[in-house]
Amino acid sequence: MNQDEDVSPHGMWSSRWLFVLAAVGSAVGLGNIWKFPYLTGANGGAAFVLIFLVTTFIVAVPMLMAEVLIGRQGRNSPVNTLRILVQQHRRSGWWVLIAWFGMLAGILILSYYSVAAGWALYYMVMMASGAFDGVTAEVANQTFAAFTGNPWLLGLCHVIFLTLTVIIIGKGVVRGLESSNRWFMPLLFLLLLVLLGYGMMSGGFSEAFAFMFDFKWVDVTTSTWLTALGQSFFTLSLGMCCMMSYGAYVPSNASIPGTTAAIALISTLVSIGAGLAIFPIVFVNGLEPAQGPGLMFVTLPLAFGHMSFGALFGFLFFLLVSFAAITSAISMTEPALAYLVEEYNASRSRVAVTLGVLCWMIGVGTVLSFNVLADFTVDGSRTIFAFIDHLTQNIILPVCGLLLAVFCAWRLPRLVVQSQLGIRSRSIWWLWQLFIGVVSPLAVAVILVMGLFPCVLTQDCGA
Ligand code: TRP
Numbered sequence: 001m002n003q004d005e006d007v008s009p010h011g012m013w014s015s016r017w018l019f020v021l022a023a024v025g026s027a028v029g030l031g032n033i034w035k036f037p038y039l040t041g042a043n044g045g046a047a048f049v050l051i052f053l054v055t056t057f058i059v060a061v062p063m064l065m066a067e068v069l070i071g072r073q074g075r076n077s078p079v080n081t082l083r084i085l086v087q088q089h090r091r092s093g094w095w096v097l098i099a100w101f102g103m104l105a106g107i108l109i110l111s112y113y114s115v116a117a118g119w120a121l122y123y124m125v126m127m128a129s130g131a132f133d134g135v136t137a138e139v140a141n142q143t144f145a146a147f148t149g150n151p152w153l154l155g156l157c158h159v160i161f162l163t164l165t166v167i168i169i170g171k172g173v174v175r176g177l178e179s180s181n182r183w184f185m186p187l188l189f190l191l192l193l194v195l196l197g198y199g200m201m202s203g204g205f206s207e208a209f210a211f212m213f214d215f216k217w218v219d220v221t222t223s224t225w226l227t228a229l230g231q232s233f234f235t236l237s238l239g240m241c242c243m244m245s246y247g248a249y250v251p252s253n254a255s256i257p258g259t260t261a262a263i264a265l266i267s268t269l270v271s272i273g274a275g276l277a278i279f280p281i282v283f284v285n286g287l288e289p290a291q292g293p294g295l296m297f298v299t300l301p302l303a304f305g306h307m308s309f310g311a312l313f314g315f316l317f318f319l320l321v322s323f324a325a326i327t328s329a330i331s332m333t334e335p336a337l338a339y340l341v342e343e344y345n346a347s348r349s350r351v352a353v354t355l356g357v358l359c360w361m362i363g364v365g366t367v368l369s370f371n372v373l374a375d376f377t378v379d380g381s382r383t384i385f386a387f388i389d390h391l392t393q394n395i396i397l398p399v400c401g402l403l404l405a406v407f408c409a410w411r412l413p414r415l416v417v418q419s420q421l422g423i424r425s426r427s428i429w430w431l432w433q434l435f436i437g438v439v440s441p442l443a444v445a446v447i448l449v450m451g452l453f454p455c456v457l458t459q460d461c462g463a
Contacts, residue, residue, distance in 0.1 A: 006075065006252050007075065008075045008076065008248045008249050009075075009076070009342070010077075010248070010249065010338055010341070011249060012249045012251060013249050013250060013251065015251065015254075016250070016251060016253070016254030016255070016259055019246070019249070019250045019251070019254060019259060020259050020262050020263060021181045021182060021185070022181065022327075022331075023237075023243065023246055023259070023260075023263045024185060024262075024266050024267065025181045025185065025327030025328070026237045026242060026243070026246065026327060026328050026330075026331035027235060027236050027237050027263055027264075027266075027267040027328070028185070028188075028266065028267050028270050028324055028327075028328070029113075029324045029325050029327065029328030029329075030113060030116050030117060030120070030321070030324070030325050030328065031231070031234045031235040031271075031328070032235055032267060032270045032271040032274055032324075033192075033270070033271075033274045033296060033321055034116055034120075034293070034295075034296050034321075035231065035234065035235075036052075036231060036235065036271040036274060036275060037274055037278045037279070037295055037296060038291070038292055038293055038294075038295040038296065039227055039228075039231055040052075040212065040275055040279075040289075041279070041282070041288075041289035041290050041291070041295055042289075042290045042291075042292060043223075043224050043227055043228075044219035044220075044224065045211040045212055045219070045289070046210075046211065046212055046213050046214050046215040046216065046219070047216065047217075047219035047220045048224055048228055049212050049213065049215075049272075049275070050213075050215045051220065051224055051225055051228040052228040052231055052232060052271075053268070054228075055225075055228050055229045055232040055443070055447075056232040056235075056236070056268060057264070058435075058439065058440065058443065059229065059232065059439075059440045059443050059444060060232040060233060060236050060238055060264070060401075061236075061260065061261065061264045062405070062432070062435045062436045062440050063238055063239070063401045063404065063405050063436070063440055064236055064238055064260045064263070064264060065256050065257060065260045065421065065436075066404055066405050066408035066409075066436055067238060067241065067243040067244045067247060067401075067404055068243055068244070068246070068247035068250065068256050068259075068260060069247065069256050069408065069417065069420040069421060070082075070085065070244055070247065070404065070407070070408060071241075071243065071244035071245060071246065071247025071248040071250070072247045072248060072250050072252070072256070072420060073085065073412075073416060073420055074244075074248060075248050076248060076338070076342060077099075077245060077248070077335060077337075077338030077339035077341075077342050078098075078099035078102055078103070078241035078244045078245055078335045078338075078339070079096060079099040079100065079103070079335075079339045079343075080339065080342055081099070081244060081245075081248060082095050082096045082098065082407075083096050085412065086411075089411065089412065089413060091407075091411050095403070095407055095411070098241065098400050098403050098404060098407070099241050099244075099335065099339075101240075101396055101399075101400050102239070102240035102241035102242070102244075102335050102400055103240075103241070103335050103336040103339065104396070105239070105240040105392045105396040105397060105400070106240050106241075106242060106332040106333055106334075106335055106336060107332075107333070107336065107355065107358055107359055107362070108362065108388050108391070108392050108396075109234075109332055109388075109392050109393075110165075110329055110332045110333060110355075110359045110363075111358075111359045111360075111362035111363040111365075111366060111388065112363060112366040112385055112388055112389060113325070113328070113329055113332065114158055114161045114162045114165065114329060114359060114360075114363055115154065115157075115158045115363055115366045115367055116293070117161045117322060117325035117326070117329065118154065118156075118157030118158040118159075118160065118161045119147070119148075119154075119157065119297055120318050120322045120325060121157050121160060121161055121318075121322050122147060122153070122157045123297060123300075123301065123314075123318045124318035124319050124322060126143075127301070127304060127311055127315040127317075127318055128311060128314075128315040129311075130311045131143075132301040132302075132305040132310070132311075132314065133305055133310065133311060134305055134306065135301055135302060135305040137286065137287055137298075137302060140298045140299075140301050140302050140305075141287075141294075141298050143301070144294045144297045144298050145294075148294070148370040148371065149370070149371045150371065151367055151368055151370075151371045151372055154367045154370065154371070155364065155367050158360070158363055158364075158367055159360065161322070161325070161326075161329075162356050162359060162360050162363070163356070164326060165326060165329045165330060165333075165356065166352045166353055166355075166356035167352075168326060168330055169330045169333055169334075169337060169348070169352045169355075170348050170349035170352035170353070171348075171349075181327060184320055184323045184324070184327075185324070185327075187320055188320040188321070188323070188324055189270070189273075191313065191316060191317045191320060192273050192277060193273075194313060195277035195300070195303060195317070196273055196276055196277045198277070198303050198307055199276060199277045199278075199279075199280035199281060199303070200280070202280045202281060202284050202303075203280075203284055204279070204280035204281065204282070204283035205276075205280045207279075207280070207283040208275075208276060208279030208280040208282070208283055209276070211289065212272075212275055212276065222447075222450040222451050222454045222457065223451055223454070225447045225450060225451055226394050226447055226448065226450070226451025226452070227394065227451075229394075229398055229443075229444065229447045229448075229451075230393035230394040230397060230398060231393070233393065233397040233398055233401055234393045234397065235267055235268075235271060236263070236264060236267060237328070237331055237332075238397065238401055239396070239397030239398060239399075239400045239401035239404075240332070240335065240392075240396065240397060240400060241400070241404075242331050242332060242334060242335060244335070244404075245331075245334045245335045245338055246331065246334065248338075255422060256420060256421055256422070257421060257422070274296075277300075277303075278295065278296060278299050278300070281299040281300070281302055281303050282295070282299055285299075285302055287299060293385075300314070300317065301314065304317070333352070333355050333359075336351075336355060337351050337352065337355065340354075362388075365384040365385075365388070366384055366385040366388065368384070369383040369384040369385040369386070370383075370385065394452075395448075395452070398444050398447070398448055399444075399448070401444065402440075402441045402444040402445060402448075405436050405437070405440050405441045405444075406437070406441055408436055409433060409436045409437030409438075409441075410437060414429075417432075
């Protein structure tokens with residue numbers, strides 16, 4: 001453990017902008033481009049989008065600041081950061097459990113994230129081959145169904161993506177990614193704009209816009225709240241100490257409120273942009289908005305298949321999505337990786353391979369849940385994929401986020417938090433305490449209870 005100097009033993013981001021870039025790299029990924037649109041489609045559109053915005057900016061952003069500040073204060077892997085802080089401030093050792101759950105969540109999330117990222121790899125190749133030129137909605141649907149129905153092909157793409165991830169994390173985060181992030185991210189935004197332009201001219205844009213923003217209370221259920229909350233955590237890489245481990249490498253002179261606000265804003269814009277690009281295609285082609293995880297893989301080939309240079313743009317788009325997925329995937333293992341390196345003095349590459357194999361084994365369950373085990377449910381209603389997704393996104397992330405907020409607000413000395421955040425005014429301090437100590441944790445607690453036990457509202461839990 002390193003307790004004295006204000007640098008992390010794992011290296012540091014070279015500047016605050018490179019931290020923003022890395023954190024945006026972690027935040028922007030399949031969560032924005034793949035998950036957000038299909039969750040919006042499956043949860044009634046505007047009801048989901050509005051609640052997602054509320055939970056993001058009222059609940060998740062303060063928690064993002066808390067995670068980064070805890071990380072920067074401790075300067076080690078999440079487990080050791082929390083150990084150092086509880087020792088220094090004489091708090092209970094139980095808080096360290098948060099980091100253990102975080103590491104577990106990271107591995108579980110990567111196990112299925114890498115499966116979906118493998119789909120992007122496959123579509124990149126398919127696009128380049130011109131397979132989607134002039135494609136019809138029916139063929140796009142069938143292509144996806146045939147692809148996910150083939151466990152071997154799916155498994156192969158999964159392994160390829162995981163191997164790439166392991167190679168990159170084995171080499172070290174700072175060196176390998178700062179330079180490529182700088183080019184690929186802006187390029188991805190640019191291509192998203194091209195798709196957005198296509199959507200606007202497709203004739204389905206106003207319907208898509210209404211679907212995403214015409215809010216009606218009647219569409220809101222307790223599960224909408226829980227799914228939106230989970231998505232806010234997921235898309236900001238929050239609640240599994242991932243941002244805490246990235247925070248450990250942030251230079252002391254960077255402003256935490258400023259950088260985290262930028263990260264949240266960029267990530268949210270990408271999510272909304274992806275929705276506005278995908279839904280016009282859904283409506284113009286009479287596709288089903290609530291079709292689930294296949295949404296992006298059925299709609300976008302349609303758009304690319306009908307635009308000029310579509311094969312090239314399509315190839316580039318799925319290449320960039322795969323890249324965005326890699327920059328997110330590497331952040332999921334960072335808490336576990338940094339911990340194992342610290343604890344056992346092991347080499348990064350050996351630890352990376354071990355984690356990769358673990359994710360692969362768990363991920364096989366997800367691969368099979370789209371074909372051979374499609375009818376098998378873990379809890380009576382969810383396939384293996386849906387169950388792991390629900391467990392991590394809707395339970396572990398919010399619970400860990402809540403605990404970290406409470407830790408930050410009520411267990412860390414005021415002076416530490418104030419100096420980390422650069423807060424000097426009293427009223428701003430109270431506002432911060434109100435949010436991180438009361439509003440955000442309370443909101444998470446209420447949404448969790450309502451979402452997981454809807455019977456509480458109707459008062460028929462025993463029945
Ligand atoms: N935020 C990423 C995305 O939207 C996924 C991700 C990266 C993540 N690190 C995480 C999700 C940590 C939860 C926790 O694609």
